[in-house]
Amino acid sequence: MASRYWIVSLPVQNSASDLWRRLSESVSKNAFDTSIYRFNVPELRVGTLDSLLSLSDDLLKSNAFIEAVSHKIRRQIDELEKVSSGEGGALTVDGVPVETYVTRFAWDEGRYPTMSPLKDIVNNIHGLVAKIEDDMKVRASEYNTVRSQLNAINRKQTGSLAVRDLSDMVKEEDIIATEHLETLLAVVPKYSQKDWLSSYETLTQYVVPRSSKKLHEDNEYALYTVTLFRKMADNFKIAAREKGFQMREFEHSPEVQDTRKQELQKLVQDQDAMRSSLLQWCYSSYGEVFSAWMHFCAVRIFAESILRYGLPPSFLSAVISPSTKSEKKVRSILEDCSSNVQSIYWKSDDDVGVAGLGGGEDTYPYVSFTINVV
Template sequence: MATRYWVVSLPVQNSASSLWNQLQEQISKHSFDTPLYRFNIPNLRVGTLDSLLALSDDLVKSNIFMEGVSHKIRRQIEELERVSGVESNALTVDGVPVDSYLTRFVWDEAKFPTMSPLKEIVDSIHGQVAKIEDDLKDKEHDAVCLAVRDLSDLVKSEDIITSDHLVTLLAIVPKYSQKDWLASYETLTNFVVPRSSKKLYEDNEYALYTVTLFHRVADNFRTSAREKGFQIRDVEYSSEAQETRKQELEKLMQDQERLKSSLLQWCYTSYGEVFSSWMHFCAVRVFVESILRYGLPPSFLACVLSPSTRNEKKVRSLLEGLCGSAIRQVVKAIAHWKAEDEVGGGMVGLAGDADNYPYVCFTINLV
């Protein structure tokens, strides 16, 4: 399976079918090992030029966001499969492998009506992906909370101070935040015992610290610590409680395995939803950038290619050759204007595209 694709649109001079035939012939003749597919984009509402320009400013940022969420869920799947010993499954969208979904893309009219304004479609796509990302954070947090180990075996009796007025709490501090903890814990509330924090344990992600303070400010301390990203836990050191804690830990481990399995199944489904939304967004992006590049009415051929690294220059040359000379001159002029603007400052590049190709092109990285 290829993991890196170009999404390209070429200006149509006569007919899309004849241009497609030319492209197939050129690729077959000069770079026959480059997979080539049509990328079918429906007739979308154009709106005004101002609305397209405003939308184009956000397209690159939105694409980075969606790609990032896709990769985040993929990495979570790989990690869950690794720690659970589950055989890796091919990622799919409604049962279709993701690479096939991309190369045989079909717009989902029921999900994203083409009569809706483009901005409304983009906002809807972005909102769905953002909600899935939020859900992932919540589910990861639940899994992490259950995974927090029993702390009693890390605490000795001499680490704990308990009296009528004083109490010792345990702080779970992200490893990268230890300097922040040491610099701030004494001021999170009043009546914290100075220099009372002692590190008991550290792993790859967290460090465990004690802190001693007056009973009456413990709740305030917990609240202030939580706002800064520190988890505060109570602990009562008691040898008699060890057996109870052991049983609790066994239950937590069982719950953790159940949550991992549930999270993995959720990730499989959510990855497909994010990938589908991302591909619909790419279709909108091709449409917008093609109009801004080639003008109205919309007349372009969109396709997906996956050239090998050694053939990239050759394929780019073939694509450029299929663009009309007028288009090439326009892009050269744009490149000249952008070069001048980099000196003087002011003009925004066409469709936010930093590459001065005479055709629309951007990359999709599946991993």
């Protein structure tokens, strides 16, 4: 799918069909790798020149906003699809591929009555897109909250022995817990294991000889048990910490472990369900935003053409998808096709006028702006 389109309008001197034939034939002959399509703009309500001039600023701001929301939803789709196990599908607008919608655009009179003032249509489009953006923020925040909780749990389960959950490493038979005896867990730096093994029995009185057993080892630490009289546990912990050994609190509880597993499973299920729901919502909302954007582009091309060429409306609009190497040639063709009619607001490069309605883009003796689809 093309990622960038020009939407242009040319002033019609005699016949729109003659101008279209001339334009399409010239593009086909001189820039054969460029696709060109009619962009069907309905006859909208013109209003006053002052209202059009006032609207022009809103058009530029709203276009940037709508385009940004469109790209934001697309990025969210891409992110979700990376972990969606193939749940995603093709981007569509009103049931057709995005490229087809762009190149065969038809105005939706039911959604946007052409007799409505242009400002009302623009405000309705802007409001719709703003609501979708707000909904996306809420939905994405809820999904990211669950995702963050899962990531935190995963870090505890896969991180360093100094901080990770130990329940999957310590078995019931590793722990002695009687009225007089207690098993402690020590996290020993990997390079200090010999020091631990040679000293743990002497860190305090009443340590059971040869009771230390290594349960696990990672890149930084090793996890050891040690058994001693319960009444000496606090003294042992203090002495161990002074030698650089970290004592981990741990209580073996099958009930607690089962509860944690159930909570983890529920979080995973919640994340999967929310991801699937958010992905479906994004696909649907992308279509809504893109449809609104193309209707907005039709309003924009209409308003800017009136401001550029005057009344009554007499212009030909088109969607062009030029290759990079053909851009200059296509621009030349477009300029040639519009050179016979003097644009009433067209100024020279030294003047400042309505010719700059392109929103910061280069100005031409015809209306032109670019939309970036992806």
